[in-house]
Amino acid sequence: MQxxxxxxxxxxxxxxxxxxxxxxxxPPGAPAPRMEPAPxxxxxxxxxxxxSLAYRYLFIGLLTxxxxxxxxxxxxxxxxxxxxxxxxxxxxxxxxxxxYWVYLLxxxxxxxxxxxxxxxxxxxxxxxxxxxDAILSMKVSALYPTYLKFRTSxxxxxxxxxxxxxxxxxxxxxxxxxxxxxxxxx
Numbered sequence: 001m002q003x004x005x006x007x008x009x010x011x012x013x014x015x016x017x018x019x020x021x022x023x024x025x026x027p028p029g030a031p032a033p034r035m036e037p038a039p040x041x042x043x044x045x046x047x048x049x050x051x052s053l054a055y056r057y058l059f060i061g062l063l064t065x066x067x068x069x070x071x072x073x074x075x076x077x078x079x080x081x082x083x084x085x086x087x088x089x090x091x092x093x094x095x096x097x098x099x100y101w102v103y104l105l106x107x108x109x110x111x112x113x114x115x116x117x118x119x120x121x122x123x124x125x126x127x128x129x130x131x132x133d134a135i136l137s138m139k140v141s142a143l144y145p146t147y148l149k150f151r152t153s154x155x156x157x158x159x160x161x162x163x164x165x166x167x168x169x170x171x172x173x174x175x176x177x178x179x180x181x182x183x184x185x186x
Contacts (some may be wrong), residue, residue: 043112043113043114043115044112044113044166044169044173045110045111045112045113046110046111046112046113046164046165046166046167046169046170047109047110047111047164047165048108048109048110048160048161048163048164048165049163049164049165051163052146052161052163053109053161056104056161057104060097060100060101060104063097064097064101067090067093067094067097070090070093071090071094074086074087074090075087075090102125105123105124105125106123106124106125106126107123107159107160107161108121108122108123108128108158108160109122109123109124109160109161110122111160111164111170113132113170113173117131117132117133117177118130118131118132119131119132119135119174121158121160128158130150130152130158131177132173132174132176132177132178133177133178134152134153134154134178135150135151135152135153135174135178135181136151136152136153136178136180136181136182137149137150137151137181137182137183137184138150138151138171138174138181138182138183138184138186139151139182139183139184139185139186140162140184140185140186141159141162145162145185146161146162146163147159147160147161147162148160148161148162148164148167148186162186167186171183171186
């Protein structure tokens with residue numbers, strides 16, 4: 001009778017083993033497989049919303065198109081006469097558009113937070129790598145509330161469009177690295 005109980009307890013112990021990753025139980029006597037921990041994300045990406053970027057690119061593209069049409073229509077008329085004031089105004093228009101195109105394409109559209117505590121600001125023109133603990137403040141621009149300004153310990157400013165997916169999570173990540181982070185409006 002006692003041998004019968006020992007046999008049943010061994011059988012029950014065999015059925016209680018944890019299933020493997022394939023869902024099957026390991027053979028009796030085999031060691032139970034170890035469950036591996038879920039991999040930690042090596043980096044987190046925060047992007048400016050597509051609608052906000054599309055709005056800015058379409059707006060500056062429309063202004064560029066209007067300037068090109070006016071320049072095309074006015075250039076033959078005003079280059080043949082001595083009245084160059086319109087051409088000077090169109091020249092300033094073109095310089096302002098060029099400056100805004102460079103400003104917009106240099107503005108980061110993506111922020112990558114890495115495990116080592118660095119933030120990578122990616123734009124069309126360049127990539128800026130800044131340690132998260134070097135960011136002193138984040139604030140919404142006073143004159144243009146659609147822009148977010150980061151100020152670093154090296155007195156550099158990074159301006160970004162304020163419509164970022166997961167902005168609060170980004171602020172938490174930076175605040176974890178730098179508890180003295182000053183935020184205003186975000």
